[in-house]
Amino acid sequence: MEDRGSKRESLRRAFQLAYFIHGDRALAIRIVADALTRLEMALAAQDKRLYYTPNGRLLLGHSNAQRFRSKVSMSELHLLQRLVYVASERYERQQEQSSDGTPLDEDDMTIRFIKHLMRITVRRNSFHVTLGLSRLLYNYGTAETMELYSVLVQDPDRVRDDSYYRARKKLLMEELHERFGQFVKLIRGGHGEERFQAQENPGQRAGLVRKCLSLFTPWNTPCVVPDRFDPMRDQIRQLEFEGSDPDKEHPIEVNRMHTVLHPNCYDRLTQALRLDPPEQRLAIPHFFLSTDQSHEKKPPSDREHPPELTEEEITAIFDEVAERARQRKKHSAELLSILVDGIERARLDLAQTTRAQLEVEESAELIEVRAHAKQGNVLLAVYLLTHYNMRSGDRPRVSSITLEGGQKISFAVSASRNSAGDVIGALVDVTYRETNLVRAAWLLWRQLKYRLFKTAECAESAERKTRIEDGGWRIEKPEPGLDPRFADLGLTRSLEVKSATASLVDVKRVYIESLEDDPFGQSVRNELLNRLQASGRFIVTDNPDEADAALKGSVNDQVAFQLVNADGQVLWSRTGSTVQVVEELLADIQRLEGRGEGATRRRGEK
Structure with missing residues (x-):
């Protein structure tokens, strides 16, 4: 029964965490299913292979140890905890952008702020956790934070100078402002320091802050700071590390993160250094909410005492994970x-190719590979970036996953550095390979078919050019052709005989493609449609053949849009809320019209 018990305990912890963040039972269940799906793939990248299970109910029994391991290790628990944060953010942003959803209050936003602060610091290292907690949630000074970190690593020689602390604090501030920009306000404090405007009485939420930190502390980790700790006399072996291999330091780093995050342990550190109690240094941001978000308007929920999952709900979660595995197995995108x-x-x-290379910022966390198929987008692979795999030396760190159908997706990650040698991001190579001989042959045939298609297209173009040069024929703009492979997927514009619009300012009629096949995606599309129509600048059409351009989008943690003409040329792209997208689109068009670009182009065509 140990196998079943460990799975249930992990599921229970994940549900409690998601419920605490949102206070919504159904939403917490969806978040847990999303997190478990990603966990399965993240672990498979280590174990090299996913195994297909036809029925999710087997996950509760003993016959499927290959799929969910019988004993959940500490690192797996922490990975699941982190993936709950990742899965939660999409729904947080959905609620924050919705004008008719459940009202939000300062408690909601405080929880989300602390959760996001933990998310962006825990994925780095204990230094950033100490910095984020001490300088951004609390208002300890730089020198005090340096003292705290010196005790935490048990080695004063590892403490960087104060300029490094200020630079990294600035980076964390930027990431937090990107996430909560519309709800917080930046102010200048003493010595020109930039901070978030704090709540007038943050102490009234001291209990909520302690509850957040207790739940966000890495699961099942021990308290290693003794009650009467004297930093001048005592050593804490569980926080010391004398080696050079960062992988071997990871368990020590987890202990350090626990020590900073767990309220009782952090209290002991501040007491040992004779600093003010954390409750007296709270600096929770004031959140500027658009309407009166009072508790009376919200449905009642007891975040701290979540309901127990029923047997039916547990089975439904595992069935959902199994269904997503079935989709991966049969995908042929x-x-x-x-x-x-x-x-x-x-x-x-x-x-055309089975390899892509991209550069990611140091703040990047989650890489996903999704397949575009007729039945919708299918999540195929997940790779979590960490402080360690971004700093693993000059050689790329390679990880791969073989899906249930035999498709192998590999990630090779190597650090990108600036002239000073500091890591500023990573270079990521993603490759795809078929290990099944039949599927590999079919992929080879598709590649050959495409090359023949392109060769014929080039030959036709060359022949047309020769006729024009030799016979003095009238030049006509060719009609945009569609690659027949994508005709049924809606991935390429279907403007059949309409010549492509080449300038953003000439776009009048817009077709909005469907987004994610869920309520959030539909609501974003509807809001975008209403705002474009209300602008008076565009006509939104339901017929793609009548449109000058199509607005394509993806809805995940953020909303991203591209305006694409009939030739597939991207005329404009933005990321943000639907309000920001429409406002920036109109502003960019006005700037172009102000420079006369549209008029100049039209005069040149006459």
Whole structure:
């Protein structure tokens, strides 16, 4: 029964965490299913292979140890905890952008702020956790934070100078402002220091902060700081590390993160250094909410005492994970999207290439590979970036996953550095390979078919050019052709005889393609449609053949849009909320019209 018990305990912990963040039972269940799906693939990247299970109910028994391991290791628990944060953010942003959803209050936003602060610091290292907690959640000074970190690593020689602390604090501030920009306000404090405007009485949420930190502390980790700790006399062996291999330091780093995050342990550190109690240094941002978000308007929920999952709910969660495995097994898409933190950054057209390379920022966390198929987008692979795999030396760190159908997706990650040698991001190579001989032969045939198609197209173009040069024929703009492989997928514009619009300012009629096949995607599309129509600048059409351009989008952690003409040329792209997208689109058009670009182009065509 140990196998079943460990799975249930992991599921229970994940549900409690998601419920605490949102206070919504059904939403917490969806988040857990999303996190478990990603966990399975993240672990498979280590174990090299996914195994297909036809029925999710087997996950609760003993006959499927290969799929969910019988004993959940500490690192797997922490990975699941982190993936709950990742899965939660999409729904957080959905609620924050919705004008008719459940109202939000300062408690909601405080929880989300602390959760995001933990998410962006835990994925780095204990230094950033100490810095983020001490300088951004609390208002300890730089010198005090340096003292805290010196005790935490048990080695004063590892403490960087104060300029490094200020630079990294600035980076964390930027990432937090990107996430909560519309709800927080930046102010200048003493010595010109930039901070978030704090709540007038943050102490009233001291209990909520302690509850957040207790739940966000790495699961099942021990308290290693003794009650009467004297930093001048005592050593804490569980926080010391004398080696040089960062992988071997990882368990020590987890202990350090626990020590900073766990409220009782952090209290002991501040007491030992004779600093003010954390509750007296709270600096929770004031959140500027658009309407009166009072508790009376919200449905009641007890975040701290979540309900127990029923047997039916547990089975439904595992069935959902199994269904997504079935979708991976039967997918046959030719186009793959590579997303970084929910934003598409590259595409793999398997008929042309099986490799893509992209650069990611140091703040990047999650790389996903999704297949575009007739039945919808299918998540194929997940890779979590960490402080360690970004700093693993000059040689790339390679990880691969073989899917249930035999498709192998590999990630090779190597650090990108600036002139000073500091890591500023990573270079990521993503490759796709078929290990099944039949599927490999079919992929080879598709690639050959595409090359023949392109060769014939080039030959036709060359012949047309020769006739024009030799016979003095009248030059006509060729009609945009569609690659027949994508005709049924809606991935390429279907403007059959309409010549492509070449300038953003000439776009009048817009067709909005469907987004994600869920309520959030539909609501984003509807809001975008309403705002474009209300602008008076565009006519939104339901017929793609009548449109000057199509607005394509992806909805994940953020909303990303591209305006694409009939030739597939991207005229404009933006990432942000629907309000920001429409406002920036109109502003960019006004700037272009102000420079007379549209008029100049039209005069040149006459």
